[in-house]
Amino acid sequence: xxxxxxxKNLSKRFKGRWAVRDLNIEVFRGDVFSFLGPNGAGxxxxxxxxxxxxxxxxxxxxxxxxxxxxxxxxxxxxxxxIVEKPDFYLYLSAYKNLEILGSMTRGVQRREIMEVLDxxxxxxxxxxKVRTYSHGMKQRLGIAQxxxxxxxxxxxxxxxxxxxxxxxxEVREMIRTLSTERKMTxxxxxxxxxxxxxxxxxxxxxxxxxxxxxxxxxxLLDRETTHYSIQVVxxxxxxxxxxxxxxxxxxxxxNNRLEVRIAEGRASELNRLFISNGIEVSxxxxxxxxxxxxxKVTRGKAAI
Amino acid sequence: MKLFLLETFKxxxxxxxxxxxxxxxxxxxxxxxxxxxxxxxxxxxxxxPFQRDFFxxxxxxxxxxxxxFIMNSLHIHIPFLITxxxxxxxxxxxxxxxxxxxxxxxxxxxxxITAKYLTALFYTAILVxxxxxxxxxxxxxxxxxxxxxxxxYGQFDVAFxxxxxxxxxxxxxxxxxxxxxxxxxxxxxxxxxxxxxSIGPIIGTMAVVIVFLVLGSLPLDFFRMLKPYFFTTHMIxxxxxxxxxxxxxxxxxxxxxxxxxxxxxxFLTAMFMFKRKDIKS
Numbered sequence: 181x182x183x184x185x186x187x188k189n190l191s192k193r194f195k196g197r198w199a200v201r202d203l204n205i206e207v208f209r210g211d212v213f214s215f216l217g218p219n220g221a222g223x224x225x226x227x228x229x230x231x232x233x234x235x236x237x238x239x240x241x242x243x244x245x246x247x248x249x250x251x252x253x254x255x256x257x258x259x260x261x262i263v264e265k266p267d268f269y270l271y272l273s274a275y276k277n278l279e280i281l282g283s284m285t286r287g288v289q290r291r292e293i294m295e296v297l298d299x300x301x302x303x304x305x306x307x308x309k310v311r312t313y314s315h316g317m318k319q320r321l322g323i324a325q326x327x328x329x330x331x332x333x334x335x336x337x338x339x340x341x342x343x344x345x346x347x348x349x350e351v352r353e354m355i356r357t358l359s360t361e362r363k364m365t366x367x368x369x370x371x372x373x374x375x376x377x378x379x380x381x382x383x384x385x386x387x388x389x390x391x392x393x394x395x396x397x398x399x400l401l402d403r404e405t406t407h408y409s410i411q412v413v414x415x416x417x418x419x420x421x422x423x424x425x426x427x428x429x430x431x432x433x434x435n436n437r438l439e440v441r442i443a444e445g446r447a448s449e450l451n452r453l454f455i456s457n458g459i460e461v462s463x464x465x466x467x468x469x470x471x472x473x474x475x476k477v478t479r480g481k482a483a484i
Numbered sequence: 485m486k487l488f489l490l491e492t493f494k495x496x497x498x499x500x501x502x503x504x505x506x507x508x509x510x511x512x513x514x515x516x517x518x519x520x521x522x523x524x525x526x527x528x529x530x531x532x533p534f535q536r537d538f539f540x541x542x543x544x545x546x547x548x549x550x551x552x553f554i555m556n557s558l559h560i561h562i563p564f565l566i567t568x569x570x571x572x573x574x575x576x577x578x579x580x581x582x583x584x585x586x587x588x589x590x591x592x593x594x595x596x597i598t599a600k601y602l603t604a605l606f607y608t609a610i611l612v613x614x615x616x617x618x619x620x621x622x623x624x625x626x627x628x629x630x631x632x633x634x635x636x637y638g639q640f641d642v643a644f645x646x647x648x649x650x651x652x653x654x655x656x657x658x659x660x661x662x663x664x665x666x667x668x669x670x671x672x673x674x675x676x677x678x679x680x681x682s683i684g685p686i687i688g689t690m691a692v693v694i695v696f697l698v699l700g701s702l703p704l705d706f707f708r709m710l711k712p713y714f715f716t717t718h719m720i721x722x723x724x725x726x727x728x729x730x731x732x733x734x735x736x737x738x739x740x741x742x743x744x745x746x747x748x749x750x751f752l753t754a755m756f757m758f759k760r761k762d763i764k765s
Binding site for chain 1: 588
């Protein structure tokens with residue numbers, strides 16, 4: 181597979197503190213690559229280095245096989261980035277904003293601008309100042325911006341921040357469209373796990389500036405199945421038993437259903453204990469949730 | 485060139501840019517109207533020491549005298565008006581977040597900062613030209629032409645520049661004023677690359693200009709000794725020399741070079757800072 185984006189020992193230090201340290205990630209062509217991490221983990225710092233807004237303290241970035249530092253202009257002509265929210269000149273019209281953007285990238289025709297504005301439903305307001313646009317309209321203009329220059333790689337930093345559920349859904353649909361219909365590679369930074377579960381094909385998890393997991397979403401989840409749903413009768417003795425077991429964490433219970441988190445490979449041991457204590461177990465099955473995976477890897481620091 | 489045109493388009497699409505033109509129009513119109521009403525009295529007061537020994541005739545209160553009179557306020561209000569835009573060139577993009585819009589595109593930071601700097605200089609030139617055209621056109625309408633009387637306040641000397649020579653001198657004087665004011669634009673521009681808001685560069689630039697003007701005018705030997713090294717000294721010298729009799733070309737050349745060096749140093753510093761700047765916002 182062709183690597184579209186690679187970071188090699190990428191590091192950034194701010195006033196004696198490492199925001200990102202020795203980061204090695206790989207994004208392949210066609211990926212919807214999710215870059216996960218808790219707040220302050222170093223996601224935005226990494227994205228800003230990839231988009232040349234921040235200078236790395238050490239390490240390098242390769243995009244399309246070319247060193248970003250040495251071929252900045254040529255590389256960025258094939259990339260579109262939206263950091264946190266699309267930024268536009270509010271005192272100019274949507275048309276003028278896109279014209280400026282286009283002329284800074286490769287030069288675009290009026291027809292191309294009107295086409296993308298039409299695609300996102302903004303053609304009737306093309307010549308209105310962006311100041312008069314609603315939040316959703318600005319976001320759609322951001323999509324138009326991403327489409328206009330026909331980039332091969334789109335980098336989105338927290339694209340759903342400040343959105344209502346409908347807005348979030350629209351952004352997710354936009355990501356799917358760009359990936360499946362337009363064959364663009366998407367690099368998506370987020371801390372919303374539901375977003376990742378719904379759209380990502382590969383992911384990396386970062387914490388305290390260091391990479392702690394990287395791979396395809398399905399592979400990583402298969403490795404980490406620690407959340408179990410157990411159907412037991414009777415309920416009360418089962419709860420008593422769990423309280424006495426330090427390696428079992430009770431998440432919730434409802435009638436005869438228990439939700440627990442346990443270490444890998446100990447499900448059968450728990451089952452045996454239930455039976456030996458006269459508790460009937462009618463079902464026990466694992467949940468492969470990204471949330472569990474994420475919480476586990478961000479609690480410990482061991483690399484996966 | 486394309487980036488310069490884009491920057492110019494953006495600058496002249498903002499209403500803030502036109503505040504300066506409105507202020508200049510107001511100052512020039514008010515001054516010339518008041519001079520029309522009470523200018524004779526001012527001229528009489530100015531020439532009173534000479535009237536015992538000389539007979540002065542002709543249209544003394546003419547467009548050139550009025551223009552020179554208004555130009556004397558150049559170093560006070562024009563710098564402030566220049567900082568409104570030059571101090572905003574980079575910092576306003578940081579405030580609005582559009583700096584990211586710019587810097588993640590293919591053009592290099594050096595090309596972007598150069599285009600912005602040229603736009604700041606272009607705006608400065610346009611502002612001074614507007615000032616000149618308004619002064620002269622309105623002055624010609626209200627006062628007509630004539631010889632220019634040159635008098636240094638507090639000194640017993642007076643000189644005349646003939647009517648045939650004055651337009652060229654005034655023209656050169658305004659060209660020199662553009663060069664002088666470009667230093668103010670450069671200072672504001674440098675501060676703009678360092679700040680994340682527009683107020684800082686405006687206040688910072690005005691503080692620098694005022695401090696140097698005040699220190700240069702203090703009647704203390706220490707500051708008199710330093711005065712030739714202040715950029716404000718050369719800023720004023722440069723354009724005023726074109727209205728002196730005779731013109732001291734060596735002073736003009738020296739001041740133009742000193743101001744040019746200031747411009748180059750300030751721009752290179754701005755470029756260096758901007759190239760290394762981390763965009764964290």
